[in-house]
Amino acid sequence: MKKPISKSRRSRFLLPLTAVAACIVVSTLVAQQQEEGIDRTALWWAPGEDRPLPGYIEYENDYGRLGLLNSSGTIETDGHPFFEALGTNGRGCVTCHQPADAMSISVATIQQRWQDTNGTDPLFAPVDGMDCPNLPAGDPASHSLLLSRGLIRVALPWPPANAEPEFDIEVVRDPTGCNTDPVYGLEGEMQQVSVYRRPRPAINLRYVSSSRFGVSPFIGKTGQLAAKDPETGRPLNMNMMADARDSTLKQQAQNAAQGHMEVATPLTPDQLNRIQDFELQLYGAQAWDKTGGALSLPDGPSGIGPQAMANGSDGVLGNNTTRYVFPTENKWADLPEGDTEEEAARNAFLESVQRGHDNFFFRTFWIKDATHINTVGLGNPIKRTCATCHGMHMTGMDTANGWMDLGTTNHPWALEPPESPWSDEEPVMPLFKITCREDLPPHPFLGRTIYTQDPGRALISGKCEDVGAIVIQQFRGLSARAPYFSNGSAANLRELVDFYDRRFNIRYTEQEKTDLINFLSIL
Amino acid sequence: MKPFAKTLISLSLAGAAGTLMAAPAPGERISFVSCPVVRDTTTVPCWLSNYEGESYYLTIQSDVSASVQPPLLGHQVLVEGIVTDDPAICGGIVLEDVHLTAMPELDANCNTILPVDERYVIDFHPRPPGPSAGRLAFAANPGTPAAAPPPVPEPVGPQEFDIYYDFDKGVSFRHPRYLSEILRTAEKLQPSRMVVTGVRGAHLLSNGTLLEESENTGRRRAEEVAGLLQDAGLDVDSDVSWIDARDDADGIDDWQSRRVTVTLIP
Numbered sequence: 001m002k003k004p005i006s007k008s009r010r011s012r013f014l015l016p017l018t019a020v021a022a023c024i025v026v027s028t029l030v031a032q033q034q035e036e037g038i039d040r041t042a043l044w045w046a047p048g049e050d051r052p053l054p055g056y057i058e059y060e061n062d063y064g065r066l067g068l069l070n071s072s073g074t075i076e077t078d079g080h081p082f083f084e085a086l087g088t089n090g091r092g093c094v095t096c097h098q099p100a101d102a103m104s105i106s107v108a109t110i111q112q113r114w115q116d117t118n119g120t121d122p123l124f125a126p127v128d129g130m131d132c133p134n135l136p137a138g139d140p141a142s143h144s145l146l147l148s149r150g151l152i153r154v155a156l157p158w159p160p161a162n163a164e165p166e167f168d169i170e171v172v173r174d175p176t177g178c179n180t181d182p183v184y185g186l187e188g189e190m191q192q193v194s195v196y197r198r199p200r201p202a203i204n205l206r207y208v209s210s211s212r213f214g215v216s217p218f219i220g221k222t223g224q225l226a227a228k229d230p231e232t233g234r235p236l237n238m239n240m241m242a243d244a245r246d247s248t249l250k251q252q253a254q255n256a257a258q259g260h261m262e263v264a265t266p267l268t269p270d271q272l273n274r275i276q277d278f279e280l281q282l283y284g285a286q287a288w289d290k291t292g293g294a295l296s297l298p299d300g301p302s303g304i305g306p307q308a309m310a311n312g313s314d315g316v317l318g319n320n321t322t323r324y325v326f327p328t329e330n331k332w333a334d335l336p337e338g339d340t341e342e343e344a345a346r347n348a349f350l351e352s353v354q355r356g357h358d359n360f361f362f363r364t365f366w367i368k369d370a371t372h373i374n375t376v377g378l379g380n381p382i383k384r385t386c387a388t389c390h391g392m393h394m395t396g397m398d399t400a401n402g403w404m405d406l407g408t409t410n411h412p413w414a415l416e417p418p419e420s421p422w423s424d425e426e427p428v429m430p431l432f433k434i435t436c437r438e439d440l441p442p443h444p445f446l447g448r449t450i451y452t453q454d455p456g457r458a459l460i461s462g463k464c465e466d467v468g469a470i471v472i473q474q475f476r477g478l479s480a481r482a483p484y485f486s487n488g489s490a491a492n493l494r495e496l497v498d499f500y501d502r503r504f505n506i507r508y509t510e511q512e513k514t515d516l517i518n519f520l521s522i523l
Numbered sequence: 524m525k526p527f528a529k530t531l532i533s534l535s536l537a538g539a540a541g542t543l544m545a546a547p548a549p550g551e552r553i554s555f556v557s558c559p560v561v562r563d564t565t566t567v568p569c570w571l572s573n574y575e576g577e578s579y580y581l582t583i584q585s586d587v588s589a590s591v592q593p594p595l596l597g598h599q600v601l602v603e604g605i606v607t608d609d610p611a612i613c614g615g616i617v618l619e620d621v622h623l624t625a626m627p628e629l630d631a632n633c634n635t636i637l638p639v640d641e642r643y644v645i646d647f648h649p650r651p652p653g654p655s656a657g658r659l660a661f662a663a664n665p666g667t668p669a670a671a672p673p674p675v676p677e678p679v680g681p682q683e684f685d686i687y688y689d690f691d692k693g694v695s696f697r698h699p700r701y702l703s704e705i706l707r708t709a710e711k712l713q714p715s716r717m718v719v720t721g722v723r724g725a726h727l728l729s730n731g732t733l734l735e736e737s738e739n740t741g742r743r744r745a746e747e748v749a750g751l752l753q754d755a756g757l758d759v760d761s762d763v764s765w766i767d768a769r770d771d772a773d774g775i776d777d778w779q780s781r782r783v784t785v786t787l788i789p
Contacts, residue, residue, distance in 0.1 A: 217755045218702050223694035225754050322657030364652045376696040379593025383652040441627035
């Protein structure tokens, strides 16, 4: 049994210990990556590099290789606003949307970048690459959430700019210090809530931004007013960002430029058009697996690989046996044993992938107490499958408007360290107490008092029922961009599967978990 | 719309009927609040609720196209319906014209999921528990050519719309199509004015209890709908008011009292 450490004693040592731990984690993981042969230093794409992004390129990752496909051909990045350092802090869009990381950024890449630049890369800019902008520069502890979970600080005004909140918010726990800071805190000069989120992958955005399904002037899940495209006046799917605060590619680019890149002047219409055009023609998916080999073959499944993404239809539901979410046509269901050891391993792996697909699509369990799925006319609980929530064809996103509380940030399901005298593991995420108004209906499953690491959509809508609701992400390129969930709480695919196993009491067997991981790894 | 002037059932009579605990006769209206119960089957789950010694079948799991949508474990459910003598489903008395709404407050007692019991078989599952066959459960048969929709007449004169709610709730997933219909009509009618009336609903339960929504519900609903329509582009003068349905609760279609009425005036 470990020696107990008192809470007060722990807190005195928190920052130094965190700094040491961060350094150890960085050097250990970087060493492991180098042993595995992935040269993440070479894979880094810095803003302002004058090299073209080819029409098709593959990047190595832990499971194999990711394929990126520019359907309009080679992109000349010299002078391209996505690839240039437009911000005063030296960042470009590409800083947090790295081609090798499925246009997101993995924590392994972040750690490598820290080591390569001693923390001076613009990625670590104080504005949001630090746990709080006023922390000491050059200290890994000041960037603990970015280095450990790949999280960028997202500072949002409180109360919301365009909604009267149905709840009060208090800071219960503030390991980064930012939410109680006299400048940046909830009651500080800037009146902000700081939450910490993963950059979303900027691939396959034709699908992500499609408004062909479930979009009307009123939000399908709540009846509230849907966001409109300022250029066309048409309602939008609001499926792009974790909290749906920006709903067009141009809005996202403009606000990211001002917030994350700290541009001196807003992006011009031409710059926004070029960013949008680039993003709408870019596709990405895992293309090659270390065991399974090439994933995108002429006689292979029609829904796997980057070319499939370029070919597919956006804005259509896939949770059905006519279209499927990730079409495989059972092509890996019953393969021969193989003539060689390598072929046998390949076929066994692909059969596992097929079983994982079938599990994702057909294996029922009780989906219970998940706001915006159990509350939209289906009942609580529903006996359904993974594809019920992850139902959009080719991406596995939710239908519009796709925010939902799956428990990744809300208690009691959010990942929290054990609290006991025998544990010295410290919580890393902030914790907020939400108290919903007495004169309005409570949150449908959590009542009027909710504890959350990130209120999600509720920070924008002000709605009690939206607390902890996060827009579901696409499934593509997972192998290139760990960790997972908006708060980076699943370090790898095993932890992702384990989360759902716990959350919905699914009781997967080890074989089922392996099959699911294999399936997710080839998307 | 439900007429407001109705004769109230005597509370004392209703109370006496409740204490007798006799099984309700076919054709009898019943209204009660109780925990929902899920019974798993080898296909889709069915939903039940127990009241005064009887088990009532409510619905099955299907999809968003169902006219009766399942309640929520974790909450009591307000059940309204008419007793039938149809064969029991999932062991429950079958109700017709069923209306269900979850009570808003949490109730941890409502957490029963019964396992599969081979005596109870659901063989009318238009939507399996997993992926669909490519259409909504209650959509028209895809093998049948769809009839051409009747032409929508140009609206003439005031146009009235009723929007119904869950108990104590505001606008929800139920409402986008109705709100959109009002917008579409307004585009054709070009109204000069909009009258929005929110109703605080009330229910006379079978045991004689008068169950009312929260005091501010009618106002909250009216103001929310008027605001949403205006923000969506219906930029006309609006008269917003609210009323209580307490005096009209009689145990007959009381679900209609949870309502907002919108009238577009040319």
